[in-house]
Amino acid sequence: MLNLERLRVLHAVATTGSVVGAARLLHVTTSAVSQQMARLEQETGTHLVERQGRGIRLTEAGTLLAGEAAELLAHVERVMATMAQHHGLVTGDLTIAAFPTAARALLPSALRALRARYPELTVSAREQEPYEAVPAVRRGLLDLAVVEDWTGDPLALPQGLDHRALLDDTYDIALPPDHRLAGHPTLSLADLGDEQWITSSDGQLCHEWLVRNIKRARIAHTASEHPTQLALVAAGLGIAIIPRLGREPAAAPVRFAPLVDAPRRRVFAVWRSTSTARPSIGVVVDALIEACPVA
Known part of the structure; x- marks a missing residue:
C-alpha cells in the first residue's frame, strides 16, 4: 500500500518543481524529501524522478502518480475539513496572503481579533499580489488569499477555488491643495486629459486603467505604494487615482x-x-469582513 505522507512529498516536489522547494513547503530537510522519494520509488517499483541539469524532473510515471496524489490529497483535505466542521474545532495553522493595500488596511485588525478569539489557531500572513497568490492557494502553498479585480475586468479563478466578496472599493482623484481643480465637488475624465499623472507601474491595475481611459495621459512618476503616490501629489508633482481602502494621510495636505x-x-x-x-477558513473570512471599513 502506498504511504500517504510519501505521496504528499511527491505532490510537493511536483508543485514546487524541486526538492528544495518541497522541503520548504513541508518544513523538512532536503535529505528527508530525498529519502521519502527513494522509498516511494521502492514501493512503486519505478523511477519517479530523473536528473535535469543540477535539478530534477518527474518521469512520465512520476507525473502520472503526482496527478493521482493530488486528487487523493484533495479528498483527504475535504475529509479532514468535514471532520473539523463536525467537531467545531478552530485550531491549527493557516497561511494567508493579501495584496499590499489590503494587507495594510485589513490584516492587522483581522489577525488581532482572531488571536483574541481563537488562541489555538495560528495565522501567518504575507504580502503578495493576486497573480502570485491565486496559484499559490490552488497549489496548496497558501490556505487563503485576499485578492482584487476591477469592474469589467474580472479576475479569472481556476477550478477548485471558492471565494467570498469582502467589499467594493471606489477610487477618487488626489490633487495638490493648490491645484486648479481642487475645489470641484466632482471631476470627469474630460477634466483630466491634460494632467500629469502619478500612478503605479506598467502592468498594474491603476496604470492599465489610466492608459486605457485617458489616451493623452502623461505619466510623470510611478510608485507602487499609495502613500508614496500621495506624497508626490502633495509636493505638487501631479495627480493620482487612489482607492479609499486603507487611505493614509499624505506628508502634506491633499x-x-x-x-x-x-x-x-x-x-x-x-x-x-x-x-x-474547515472552521478556520470560515472564521478568518468573517474576521476579514469585520475589518472592512463601513461604506
Missing part, C-alpha cells in the same frame, strides 16, 4: 475629489474548495 463613473475594484477572499468546511 485634496480628494470623487470621479464621475469612477472605477471600482472588488476585494474578495479565495480558498480551495476542498477546505471550505
Whole structure:
C-alpha cells in the first residue's frame, strides 16, 4: 500500500518543481524529501524522478502518480475539513496572503481579533499580489488569499477555488491643495486629459486603467505604494487615482475629489474548495469582513 505522507512529498516536489522547494513547503530537510522519494520509488517499483541539469524532473510515471496524489490529497483535505466542521474545532495553522493595500488596511485588525478569539489557531500572513497568490492557494502553498479585480475586468479563478466578496472599493482623484481643480465637488475624465499623472507601474491595475481611459495621459512618476503616490501629489508633482481602502494621510495636505463613473475594484477572499468546511477558513473570512471599513 502506498504511504500517504510519501505521496504528499511527491505532490510537493511536483508543485514546487524541486526538492528544495518541497522541503520548504513541508518544513523538512532536503535529505528527508530525498529519502521519502527513494522509498516511494521502492514501493512503486519505478523511477519517479530523473536528473535535469543540477535539478530534477518527474518521469512520465512520476507525473502520472503526482496527478493521482493530488486528487487523493484533495479528498483527504475535504475529509479532514468535514471532520473539523463536525467537531467545531478552530485550531491549527493557516497561511494567508493579501495584496499590499489590503494587507495594510485589513490584516492587522483581522489577525488581532482572531488571536483574541481563537488562541489555538495560528495565522501567518504575507504580502503578495493576486497573480502570485491565486496559484499559490490552488497549489496548496497558501490556505487563503485576499485578492482584487476591477469592474469589467474580472479576475479569472481556476477550478477548485471558492471565494467570498469582502467589499467594493471606489477610487477618487488626489490633487495638490493648490491645484486648479481642487475645489470641484466632482471631476470627469474630460477634466483630466491634460494632467500629469502619478500612478503605479506598467502592468498594474491603476496604470492599465489610466492608459486605457485617458489616451493623452502623461505619466510623470510611478510608485507602487499609495502613500508614496500621495506624497508626490502633495509636493505638487501631479495627480493620482487612489482607492479609499486603507487611505493614509499624505506628508502634506491633499485634496480628494470623487470621479464621475469612477472605477471600482472588488476585494474578495479565495480558498480551495476542498477546505471550505474547515472552521478556520470560515472564521478568518468573517474576521476579514469585520475589518472592512463601513461604506
